[in-house]
Every structure is written in structure tokens, then in C-alpha cells.
Amino acid sequence: MLSHAPGDTLGHRLDPRTKLALQSAVAAVALARPTPAWLVVLTVGCLLALRGCGLSVRAVYAEYRGALPFLLVAPLAGALRFGPPWVDPAGARGPLLAVYRTLLLLALAAAYVRTTSPRESRAAITRLVPGRAGRFLGLGVMLVFRFLPLLQSDLRRLREGSWVRLGDERRVDRRLAHLAVGALERTFRRADALALALRARCLSWNPTPPALAFARRDYAALGAAGALVAAAIAL
Template sequence: MLSHAPGDTLGHRLDPRTKLAFQAAFATVALAHPTPRWLLALTAVCLLALRYCELAVRTVLAEYRGVLPFLLVAPFVGALRLDPPWIDPTGARDPLFAVYRTLLLLSLAAAYVKTTPPRESRAAITRLVPGRAGRFLGLGVALVFRFLPLLQADLRRLREGAWVRLGDERRVDRRVKHLAVSALARAFRRADALTLALRARCLSWNPTPPALAFGKGDYAVLGVAGALVIVAIAS
């Protein structure tokens, strides 16, 4: 399960605003130039980012294994035709590039989640988006980063418990119903506990944020992001 893990990698030392800016530049280039040459260059950049965050590719793929089947359906659907020839491989080209581009963006998102504490993410968003909107958005992001891993862990335990009780021998619809109902019930219990915890801790809309400062590594990464955008515009 992917969540924040303390460490001393380059990704951990970067300011969260730098990482958000880098992801924005990466996504802009990926959307503007969905060509094989640019996707290959972005793949190299993504692999370097994962390396400096000490995040393995297989870990990222394992984290998104539930999303991969839905993404891989897109090229197949794009190749289908309603008349002969029923399958046209050229129609799968653009959806395949879109799927690959999405995987690159998800990989960077995974690196961000691993290297950025929810508190720093909240502080970065609050500074980037002024006013109540920024405080509300920052609080929402922080709660999602803390709450989603708990829901994933609950779902994993439910699946393991079902397997121990030979749940895999049930019909598919009954298995899905059991997991969905149980997961929803646990989500509501988690939400109630979260509400009580926030009240007990006197939730503040404007807490004292952690100190954020740019370092040498931040300026280097921002320079790479800027150069990437400039080259993409000039191409």
C-alpha cells in the first residue's frame, strides 16, 4: 500500500511546491506532445524521478493494479470497428499513447505521495491558493492522504478474510456484493471516527503550517521543469 514513508532521498528533501510545479510541467508536456519521441524522453525523466525517490517501478504497477485493466481496455476498444475489417490496429495507436501517458503521470503522483507528508501538502496548497478556498482545498487533500490508505488497508483485510473463509468459491456477484457492502460499512465507521477525532483535536482552518523553503535541489528541479516546457514549446 502506497503512502508517505519518511526518508532522506532527494524527493523527500524537495519543497512540496517544487514537486507540484514539476508534475504540472511534466503533465503539460505529456498532453501537448503525445508522440513516441516525447513519450520516450518523458519516460527517462520519470524513471529518474522514481530513482531519486527510491520507488521501484514494480511497486508503482502493483499499487495501480486495480486501474490497469480499465486502462488497457481503451486501446482494444479503439481498434474495434462496426464493419469489416472488425479490428483496425491503427485505431489503437492514440488510445495506447494516452494510456502510457497516464501511467507516467500516475507514477509521478505515486512518487509525490511517498515523499511528501500530508501536512506539507496542505501547507503548499494553502500557499498556492490564497484565501478560504486554499485552506479548504488543503484540508481536503490532507484528509484524503491520511484517509485513503486506511480504506485501502480495510479493503485488503476484507479480501484476505474472505479468502480464508473460502469466499473465492462463491459466485462473482456475491463476492462483489460482500466486499462492497463491508467496505462501505467500514468507510462510514472510519468517517465517524475521523469526525470525532477532529472535534477532539479542535480542528483549525488556519493552523500553523510547517516551514517551507526552497533549497539548491529545488532550484535545480525547477530549472529542469522550466527547460522541459521551453523545449516542448520550441518543438
């Protein structure tokens, strides 16, 4: 499951603000330079980032397997034509590059979630965005990071329970309706329990954040991100 896991990898030791800066740099370059040559450079960087976080490509994209078919729709739609020759492979080039950029950003997002605790994410966003807006945004991000893994676990158990009861022999629309209704019911239950837990713990808008400090490895990573952006601008 795609959630935070304690560890001692390089990704775990980096400051969360550094990891956010790296993701922003890669996203900016991917959008500004959507060429195959630059995508190769970004691919190498993403592979190094996954290795530094103790993740494999197979494990990361196994978490996104539900979204991958939807991403492939864009290249297929771009290649189709309403008249002869009906299929134009050149039309799929742009959407295919866009899908590949999306996959790279999803890999970096998985690495960030895996190596950054919700409290660290909240502290980083609070420091980057000043005032009440930053506290509100940090709290929202923290709750999402804590809430989504629970919903994923509930949905997986619901699907496994349906399979045990021969749910895979039902019609597709009935299977989807069963999973949708069950997922919504469990989501509302989780939301009620979360609201009660927050009131019981006297949720604070300005809690004591974890200590964040830049180290040499952070400056090196920020320098690499800056060099990447500068090269994309200059070349």
C-alpha cells in the same frame, strides 16, 4: 501500500511546491506533445524521479494493478470495428498513447505521495492558493491522504478474510456484493471516527504550517521543469 513513508531521498528533501511544479510540467508536456519521441523523454524523466524517490517501477504499478485492466479497455475498443476488417491496429494508437501518458502521471503521483507528508501537502497548497479557498483545499487534500491508506488497509483485510473463509468459491456477483457492502460499512465507520477525532482535536482552519523553503536542489528541479516546457513549446 501507497502512502507517505519518511526517508532521506532526494524526493523527500525537495520542497512540495517543487514537486507539484514538476508534475504540472510533465502533465502539460504530455498533453501538448503526445508523440512517441516526447513520451520517451518523459519516460526517462519519470524513471529518474522514481529512482530519486527510492521507488521501483514494479512496486509503483503493483499499487495500481486494480486500475490497469480498465486502462487497457480504451486501446482495445479503439482497434475494434463493426465491419471488415473488424480489427484495425491503427485505431488503437491514439488511445494507447493516452494510456501511456496516464501511466507516467500515475507514477509521478505515487512518487509525490510517497515522499510528501499530508502536512507538507496542506502547507504547499495553502501557500499556492491564497485565502479561504486555499485553506479549504489544503485541508481536503490532507484528509484524503490520511484517509485513503486506511480504506485500502480495511479493504485488503476484508478481502483476505473472505479468502480464508473460502469466499473465492462463491459466485462473482456474491463476492463483489460482499466486498462492496463491507467496504461501505467500514468507510462509514472510519468517517464517523474521523469526524469525532477532528472535533476532539479542535480542528483549526489556520494551523501553524511546517517550514517550507526553496534550496538549491529546488531551483535546479524548477529549472529542469522550465526547460522541459520551453523545449516542448519551441520544438
